[in-house]
Amino acid sequence: MNGAAPIPDRLLERAPQMLRDALTGFLPEPWRWLVNAVIAMVLILAVFGLLFAALTLAERKILGRVQNRPGPNRTGPFGLLQPIADGIKTLTKEDIVPRDADHLLHFLAPVILLASAILAFAVIPYGRRLVAVDMDASILYFFAVGATTELAIFMAGWSSHNKYSLLAAMRALAQLISYELPLLLSWLPVVMLSGTLSATGVVAAQGSWKAGWFPAWNVFTPWGFAGFVIFMVAALAESNRSPFDLPEAESELIAGHLTEYSGCKYVLFFMAEYFGMTALSGMAVTLFLGGWQAPLPSLEFIPSYVWFAVKLIALLLGFIWIRATFPRLRIDQLTRFAWKFLVPLALVNLGTAAFWSLSAAWPGPLQLVRLAVAVLLVAGPFVLLGRRLSAGLAPRTYAYAP
Amino acid sequence: MMTALLIIISLATLTAAAAAMSLRNLIHSVLLLIGSWLGVAAFYLWAGAEFVAFAQLLVYVGAVSMVVLFAVLLTRRSRTDVAVAPDSLGRAFWAVLAAATVLCVLAYGVLKTHLPASAAPSAKVTVRDLGNLLMGPHAAALIVIGLILTVAMLGGVVIAATDAPGKKEDAP
Numbered sequence: 196m197n198g199a200a201p202i203p204d205r206l207l208e209r210a211p212q213m214l215r216d217a218l219t220g221f222l223p224e225p226w227r228w229l230v231n232a233v234i235a236m237v238l239i240l241a242v243f244g245l246l247f248a249a250l251t252l253a254e255r256k257i258l259g260r261v262q263n264r265p266g267p268n269r270t271g272p273f274g275l276l277q278p279i280a281d282g283i284k285t286l287t288k289e290d291i292v293p294r295d296a297d298h299l300l301h302f303l304a305p306v307i308l309l310a311s312a313i314l315a316f317a318v319i320p321y322g323r324r325l326v327a328v329d330m331d332a333s334i335l336y337f338f339a340v341g342a343t344t345e346l347a348i349f350m351a352g353w354s355s356h357n358k359y360s361l362l363a364a365m366r367a368l369a370q371l372i373s374y375e376l377p378l379l380l381s382w383l384p385v386v387m388l389s390g391t392l393s394a395t396g397v398v399a400a401q402g403s404w405k406a407g408w409f410p411a412w413n414v415f416t417p418w419g420f421a422g423f424v425i426f427m428v429a430a431l432a433e434s435n436r437s438p439f440d441l442p443e444a445e446s447e448l449i450a451g452h453l454t455e456y457s458g459c460k461y462v463l464f465f466m467a468e469y470f471g472m473t474a475l476s477g478m479a480v481t482l483f484l485g486g487w488q489a490p491l492p493s494l495e496f497i498p499s500y501v502w503f504a505v506k507l508i509a510l511l512l513g514f515i516w517i518r519a520t521f522p523r524l525r526i527d528q529l530t531r532f533a534w535k536f537l538v539p540l541a542l543v544n545l546g547t548a549a550f551w552s553l554s555a556a557w558p559g560p561l562q563l564v565r566l567a568v569a570v571l572l573v574a575g576p577f578v579l580l581g582r583r584l585s586a587g588l589a590p591r592t593y594a595y596a597p
Numbered sequence: 598m599m600t601a602l603l604i605i606i607s608l609a610t611l612t613a614a615a616a617a618m619s620l621r622n623l624i625h626s627v628l629l630l631i632g633s634w635l636g637v638a639a640f641y642l643w644a645g646a647e648f649v650a651f652a653q654l655l656v657y658v659g660a661v662s663m664v665v666l667f668a669v670l671l672t673r674r675s676r677t678d679v680a681v682a683p684d685s686l687g688r689a690f691w692a693v694l695a696a697a698t699v700l701c702v703l704a705y706g707v708l709k710t711h712l713p714a715s716a717a718p719s720a721k722v723t724v725r726d727l728g729n730l731l732m733g734p735h736a737a738a739l740i741v742i743g744l745i746l747t748v749a750m751l752g753g754v755v756i757a758a759t760d761a762p763g764k765k766e767d768a769p
Contacts, residue, residue: 300628332648332724339651342659346631349666353624365670372663392648392724 207498212324235327239316247469248278254515261519288458293356296455300354305456305463308347312470314340319477320395322487322500333394334386337478338379341433344471345371348442348452351464355455363451366526367442370432373533374439378429380541381422384548385413385482394478398486408492412485417569418548421577423483425541427510430475432533435468436514438521439529476510477503484510536584540576547572603643610636623669631662648724 219230252267252275259266267274292301318333320326330336345368352364386392389400403411413419432439442451453464480486484506487499524532547569554565610633617629634657641650731739 330647332651335648335651335655335724339654339659342655345659345663346628349663350628353670361670365667368663368667372660375659390725 205496205498208323210498211322211500232327239327240313243313243316243470243473246473247466248282250469250473250511251281251465252278253512254518257512257515258519261516282462285462286459290458290460291455293455295356297354297356300350301455302460304347304351304354305460305467307343307350308467309463309470311340311343311347312467312474315471315474316477318394319474319481320398320486321477321503322498325487325500326395329395330393332392334382334392334397334478334482337394337474341471341474342375344433344467347467351456352452355452357455359449360452360454363442363454367435367452369526370439370441370529373530374429374432374537377425377533377537377541378433380538380545381425381429382478382482383541384418384422384545387545388413388548388552394481394486398481398488401485402488404492410485410488410490412483412488414483414485416551417566417573418544418551419483421540421544421547421573423479425537425544426479426483427513428537429533430472430479431514431517432529434472434475436472437518438523440518440523441526441529472514473507473511476507476514479510480506531584536580539580543572543576599643603640606636606639606643610640624666627662627665627669630665631658634658634662646722648727 215231215234219227219234222230255277256266256274267277270276270280292298315337317328318326318330318337320329348367348371349364352360352362352367355361385397389397391397391400401410401412405411409415414423431437435442453461456464480503487503489495489497489499489502550572551565551569554561554568557565613629613633613636617626617633620626620629634653638650638653638658641647641653
């Protein structure tokens with residue numbers, strides 16, 4: 196790499212912005228800003244819309260493989276055109292609204308849900324220079340727009356004028372509220388130790404190398420690892436993914452608050468679920484996995500947005516893998532898990548992060564003590580709480596029929 | 598431009614609030630109330646207070662709205678079960694009195710506050726400044742508020758918890 200240009204100035208790093216400036220550079224200032232913003236919006240919608248289509252196909256294919264069946268393979272080569280066929284099918288389906296439904300709210304619920312999911316994409320830094328809106332409080336913004344999800348689900352359940360929808364919506368709200376807390380608590384240490392609420396700032400804080408080659412990502416510290424796991428579990432629950440997909444347990448609850456939805460609106464709900472999952476994964480990459488940073492100094496020649504995409508897709512595939520592996524929880528197990536396990540762990544994790552930050556300057560061999568204490572602070576509560584949670588219940592004994 | 602935006606935001610907020618008070622369907626009222634909270638968040642954004650705006654969104658639209666909705670749903674038997682007339686004259690009197698007291702306190706507070714006539718272009722306040730202020734000069738107030746909220750939450754849990762012995766089939 197000797198003699199090469201510094202990384203931020205390489206051609207591929209600058210390419211997206213050069214392209215944009217070539218398109219809009221001639222415009223006078225307020226118009227240029229406006230057109231740039233519109234380009235960012237269109238790009239985000241196009242990229243994540245396509246990712247949504249690819250994700251549905253990947254999910255069905257992988258689930259099929261895990262369950263020892265081929266998955267969709269009739270539409271196009273290897274079933275690659277399946278998302279298009281699905282799209283045409285759902286768009287042309289009849290949209291049935293119950294007679295007694297609250298028509299306006301019934302219509303607004305999927306729209307609000309999807310809008311809030313899309314809004315969250317605005318602040319994620321996709322690359323060294325690729326962030327649509329860079330704000331001082333962008334992480335707070337991300338979780339604030341996510342808060343409208345609960346409202347949309349309530350509107351969907353209530354406006355359907357169906358007791359199953361309403362009951363399921365209440366259960367969904369109980370779940371979302373329960374997991375909101377560990378979700379918010381899990382990223383607090385990141386903000387505490389980075390000293391900033393801006394997503395770009397958090398990524399920049401993870402930009403150094405330890406001993407010249409080891410990435411200083413948050414996930415590689417004891418508190419960061421615990422925070423990452425808590426964040427991902429809470430993200431699974433917040434985006435209604437299996438094993439926390441109780442709100443629309445299609446095989447048991449007649450799809451919960453989605454009972455009275457059909458056709459295009461039903462797909463909007465699904466789109467919002469996948470968008471929410473993608474946005475939360477993107478935020479997890481930003482907060483814990485070093486954002487767009489390369490994992491090794493020698494790999495920095497690959498542009499930053501490629502690294503972000505690799506990490507994002509890895510997390511999304513992890514979501515699908517988890518869905519294929521774990522059975523669905525029961526509602527009481529679900530809330531108990533959040534309140535008695537994740538919330539205390541996240542609170543302890545705040546203390547661990549504080550200790551890690553305050554002991555950063557300990558000399559030489561004391562660093563090993565620091566590491567040991569931090570690992571103990573993470574693993575100890577995990578074991579103790581886990582034992583209390585499953586006391587008298589696990590390991591289960593099964594009696595087989597003679 | 599900015600003034601026009603302010604007028605639009607305040608009109609939308611006040612309209613939503615007024616509609617929330619006049620509607621007979623309680624759920625619609627709550628949703629409109631949430632709409633007016635959104636308007637307040639928009640106002641904070643207009644005033645350049647990003648952090649306060651997003652906190653308003655997170656706390657009011659995300660959390661307080663759920664408390665209100667649950668309260669409405671758990672206390673009404675059907676969606677038409679709305680008492681319009683007051684229970685008795687005494688209750689109406691006390692309700693009006695309480696509302697008038699709150700109004701007087703708020704009006705007094707608003708009128709007594711000295712607002713600079715022309716807001717000087719203030720320096721950009723970052724989240725870091727806010728944090729330093731909250732943890733430094735205003736730490737006592739923050740701790741007291743946190744304590745009060747914790748006590749309120751514990752009280753709520755104690756009132757709501759029924760200490761019935763669990764049945765065997767309820768075990769996880």
